[in-house]
Amino acid sequence: MATRASSTHTPRAKGETLHDGFLRHAGFRWAKIAGGLSLLLVVSYALIDITPRHNGGSWYGYTLGTIGVGLILWLTALGLRKRAMTTGRWSLKAWTSAHVYLGLSLIVIGTLHTGFQFGWNVHTLAYGLMMLVILSGLYGITVYTVLPRALSSNRSEMTQGQMLDALRAIDRQLHDAAQPLAQEDAALVRMSLDQDPFGGGLWRRLTGNHRDCVTTQAHRELRRATSTRPNLGNDPLEKVDALLDRKEAMLAQLRRHLRLRALLEIWLYVHVPATFALLAALTAHIVSVFFYW
Amino acid sequence: MSAGDENTGNRAGAMAFLIRTTSFTADGRELVRSATIAKPQIRVGRSAECDIHLPDLAVTPDHARIERIDARRIAVRATGTLGFDVDGRPSQSAEIDSATGAELRFGGHRITVSRSDADEVVLSVQRTEAVSDAAEERDEHQVFSLAGTMIGKRPLAWAAVVLILLAFLAVPIASYLSRPREDTRNIYAVMKQRGPAKDVVLGDSSWSSGPLSKAHHGLEGKCESCHTQAFVSVRDSACKTCHTDVHDHARPERIAQARAEAGLGGRLLASVAHAFGKPGPGACVDCHREHEGAGPMQPTPQIFCADCHATLDSRLTDTKIGNASDFGTDHPQFRPLVMVQPGKHPRFERIALDRKPMDDSGLKFPHALHLSRTGGVARMAQRLGAEQGYGDALACKSCHTPTSDGVRFKPVDMETNCQACHSLGFETIGGVTRTLRHGQPDQVIADLRAFYRSTGPTVPIQLGGMARRRPGDYAQGKVYHAYFGAVAARPNGADAAIAAVFSKGGACYDCHTVTPPGVNSATGWTVLPVHQTMRYMQKGWFDHAAHKTEKCESCHATTTSTKATDLLLPDLKSCRECHGGEKSRSDVPSACALCHSYHMDEGAPWVSHVGSSAVGPEQKRKKPTAERAADLP
CATH class of the missing domain: 2.60.200.20 (Tumour Suppressor Smad4)
Structure with a gap:
């Protein structure tokens, strides 16, 4: 995404589409529009003399607020729009491009609308939620630009199913290889077999911190036994040791994959619920302003 | 099998x-x-x-x-x-x-x-159990994405929406609608109900867009005191429940006529405001904006005045008020109320300072002579300095006493401020000096006749003017007889002494305008009554206390004034040395409200106490303490 497929000057045939990410869509058309809008608003904010000072309740403040709420509703509509994939002038890509850049310009519109007056009230709550949505979106764009490459290089041509199957194959071999082991060693192997490769919760997923991984622990324990003995080739513990090695490598790859996917997905868990929270806070903000008018 | x-x-x-x-x-x-x-x-x-x-x-x-x-x-x-x-x-x-x-x-x-x-x-x-955990059947979509680890987006969104709508909308509205109806709508009654008050609307403080000003702090959280009706903007009636004695700037029809016709943008804004039910132009809230932060309410910006006053004469063609839109650049010359004719029935007139008006109080007083650092007055001040608190020469404060609020000065009083030097004593009996009664010419004449009738004057009376006195010999309580020795020796001395007192060279004549008998069909000696103006600027406010870091002479040209009729008020140019318009770069950017009050009364414009501009420059221009102390009246 976000990469221009070709910089050559060969003319495109009619109907042929050149791959162009939504960030670069139509030569940054929406970036220019949103940037121009923001600049216009910043300049007009500085030039227009509102007494006693700028706030959301002046004519200028109401104008910004109206633009802001319209924009927020339109931006939210991407959630509906994205379900209908179309091309052309009002293509989904154009829509997404506008969503990104107009969403960013909302930082300027919303902040100027506040007149830099903040407090512990529903108005600032709405502002805070809006900023949360925008910043999570900004994060989303960033990881969409950066992470897919890392994700693809980590997969090394394996699909998710293949990764899981590889792990299962190692587990089966481990299970078989551990059959001759004494109960203590067998229990260590079983610990590794019983480990949920997808367990650990959100924090583990995002940080990729698996220091207390039981497979690693089991491996370490078995190593302690095998390291002092010569490898004669007939020790079942040596085989288990080698298998645990492979399992650890496989787990590491799987976990990197899970972490990258979690980093790619987490922002939507903020962006989407915060958007709806914002719509609720915005409703409360607008109703309360006119209620105590 | x-x-x-x-x-x-x-x-x-x-x-x-x-x-x-x-x-x-x-x-x-x-x-x-x-x-x-x-x-x-x-x-x-x-x-x-x-x-x-x-x-x-x-x-x-x-x-x-x-x-x-x-x-x-x-x-x-x-x-x-x-x-x-x-x-x-x-x-x-x-x-x-x-x-x-x-x-x-x-x-x-x-x-x-x-x-x-x-x-x-x-x-x-x-x-019954799989070989390993990984070997168990799994939904690939679930385990590889965050869906298996996180609460779903949809439940999260719903929870947030319900929580916010409940806390910030449903609860306050329900509480507002169910509040008791017998609402007193008065800040004092409301404050009495503080504590476990019954009519508090739950949760509506989260609707407040900012703290109230200091004066309205007691209404914090009592939103419904001003926002009396839902979806109806704050009306003047809400303000007037407490501010019962606020009067208008002028007659409503005059104000309507004076108000400038708005431009296209202004008309558009007005129509939008009207459509949303905002009260019309001139509402209290147009100038007095609330929820702009704790502390004093923000002073009214000058644009609210300039809207009408910048081009007032084009609409109010009969107005005598000059156009004004900015103190620094567009303000008419001051027109103090001066006394053009003194006397028992004085006549006052507002005359622009450009026309160099005279202010005739009826008194003769050369400021330059009294403030001179050399000559008789200065010598006199030096001799009396220890007793009266004078310095090497007289200063303004020797005679002028500020009022208790420091805004202006008390009228100069003969007994308090002049008599230390200008004694009216004429005889000492048993260590007590008899004094002619100031302000009562009839009593003066009677006292003098009595003096001559009772005994032959062994000691001549002291009633000379100041021209022939020697410094120090005629302070209060002393009797001087160089001049009146000759007078006393004459027969029928009383009439001569009376004439001498009221004539040129006599005690009264030196300071007062005296009319001899026969002029203007008067039967006896008459002294023109004296009126001292306390406030020249009737339409604006000037506070001397706010200017005490300045020397008197920087505004009042006293040292060159030789006549009492000189009006020593500083003009517009003089004020502009420090003061400029609201947005100017002057030392003291001054909006209209610094000196003028929309709801004009005898008092100061309310903003002059709280306006930040009144405090800032004073701190900025602070002089060394000794110098300041010397300047203080």
Whole structure:
């Protein structure tokens, strides 16, 4: 995404589409529009003399607020729009491009609308939620630009199913290889077999911190036994040791994959619920302003 | 099961176990293998030598023994410390009636005990748990994405929406609608109800867009005191419940006529405001904006005045008020109220300072002479300095006393401010000096006649003017007789003394305008009444206390003034040395409200006490303490 497929000057045939990410869509058309809008608003904010000072309740403040709420509703509509994939002038890509850049310009519109007056009230709550949505979106764009490459290089041509199957194959071999082991060693192997490769919760997923991984622990324990003995080739513990090695490598790859996917997905868990929270806070903000008018 | 197996079972049934092992192929097909073991006792374990071989790491190599007790019953006994489950209950040994049946669990394997038709004890072995956790069936979409780890986006969104709408909308509105109706709508009544007040609207403080100003702090959280009706903007009536004596700037029809016709943008804004039910132009809230932060309410910006006053004469053609839009650039010259004709019935007129008006109080007083650092007055001040608190010469404060609020000065008083030098004493009897009565010419004449009638004057009276006095000899309480020696020697001295007092060179004449008998059909000597103006600027406000860091002379040209009729007020140019318009770069940017009050009364404009501009420059321009002290009146 976000990469221009070709910089050559060969003319495109009619109907042929050149791959162009939504960030670069139509030569940054929406970036220019949103940037121009923001600049216009910043300049007009500085030039227009509102007494006693700028706030959301002046004519200028109401104008910004109206633009802001319209924009927020339109931006939210991407959630509906994205379900209908179309091309052309009002293509989904154009829509997404506008969503990104107009969403960013909302930082300027919303902040100027506040007149830099903040407090512990529903108005600032709405502002805070809006900023949360925008910043999570900004994060989303960033990881969409950066992470897919890392994700693809980590997969090394394996699909998710293949990764899981590889792990299962190692587990089966481990299970078989551990059959001759004494109960203590067998229990260590079983610990590794019983480990949920997808367990650990959100924090583990995002940080990729698996220091207390039981497979690693089991491996370490078995190593302690095998390291002092010569490898004669007939020790079942040596085989288990080698298998645990492979399992650890496989787990590491799987976990990197899970972490990258979690980093790619987490922002939507903020962006989407915060958007709806914002719509609720915005409703409360607008109703309360006119209620105590 | 084949026929051969059954035969074997019948023969060895009494002592044999029939082992049925169930496993599944990769595509989920069930495979059952049966084997008969004709032993009274069999071994269960992970070891390959066991009769029931369980390839299960949770099972020890030699885990348990199963023994036939009789034709029906078997005994199960764990060999090591790891036990097994019988019908879900952990156990080390158990006796089982095969006819009743039971379910044994060894690690991840289940062994069901039953009895065949051929009286064999059937042990059905089946793996129930996957080899490893990873081997279990999984929904790939769930486990690889965050969906398996996080609460869903939808429940999160719903929870947030419901919570916010409840806390910030439903609760305040419900509380508002259910509040008691007998609302007093008065800040004092509202404040009385503070504490466990009944009519507090729950949660509406979260609607406040900012703290209220200092004066309205008591109304914080009492939103409904001003926002009396839902969806109706704050009206003047809400303000006037407390501010009952606020009067208008001018007659409403005059204000309507004076208000400038708005431009296209202004008309558009006005129509939008009107459509949304905002009160029309001139509402209290147009100038007095609330929720702009704690502390004093923001002063009204000058644009609210300039809207009408910038081009007032084009609409109010009969107005006498000059156009004004900015103190620094567009403000008419001051027009103080001066006394153009003194006397018993003085006549006042507002005259612009450009026309150099005279202010005739009826008094003769040369400021320059009194403030001179050389000459008789200065010598006199030096002699009396210790007693009266003068310095090397007279200063402004020697005669001018500020009012208690420091805004202006008390009228100069003969007894308090002049008599120290200008004595009216004429005779000393037993150490007490008799004094002519100031302000009562008839009494003066009577006292003088009495003086001459009673006894021959052995000591002449002291009533000379100041021109021929020697410094220090005529202070209050002393009698000077150089001049009146001759007068006293004459017969009928009283009339001459009276004439001398009221004539040029006499005590009264020096300061007052005296009319001799016969002029203007007066029967006796008359003294023109004196009026001292306390406030020249009737339409604006000037506070001397706010200017005490300045020297008097920087605004009042006293040292060059030789006549009492000189009006020593500073003009517009002089004020502009420090003051400029609201947005100017001057030392003291001054909006209209610094000096003028929209709701004009005798008092100061309310903003002059709180406006930041009144404080800032004073701090900025602070002089050394000694110098300041000397300047203080």
